Amino acid sequence: MQNVTVYTKNNCIQCLMTKKTLTQYGISYSEKNVENDAEALAFLKDKGYQSVPVVFSGDREPVHGFRPDLLAKLNQAM
Template identity: 50%
Template sequence: MVTVYTKPNCMQCNFTKKYLTEKEIEFQTIDITESEEALAKVKGMGFQAVPVIVAENEEAFYGFQPDRLAKLV
């Protein structure tokens, strides 16, 4: 399962979710503005921006990166 940490009005988050949907990659979203725990987790991983993409057997990364997202197929 892929997890995408997002926030409202985030263009890169929207691009990432659209890409995953178009490629039929199953994912869940977690809004960091609605969960202090999620925000702390993202910061704990060393990220200061969203989207942060976390998937099994892959290194977490941030931003809309189609080349890295393609590896999640």
């Protein structure tokens, strides 16, 4: 199984829904909160992202925003 990392922030409904969807699929993930982790924030900015959630999984294209359709594809690929 690939490593899945979800970049989030506090009080973010899209982040909450993304995490909930991954959990419903049984996909384990690590969470990095950009409000509490300066390195995580710098990483996302370096990649060109200005908002969260962003889901990284191996060499797959990252999922930006709450995208149930892309999370379903990620689940199928796992």
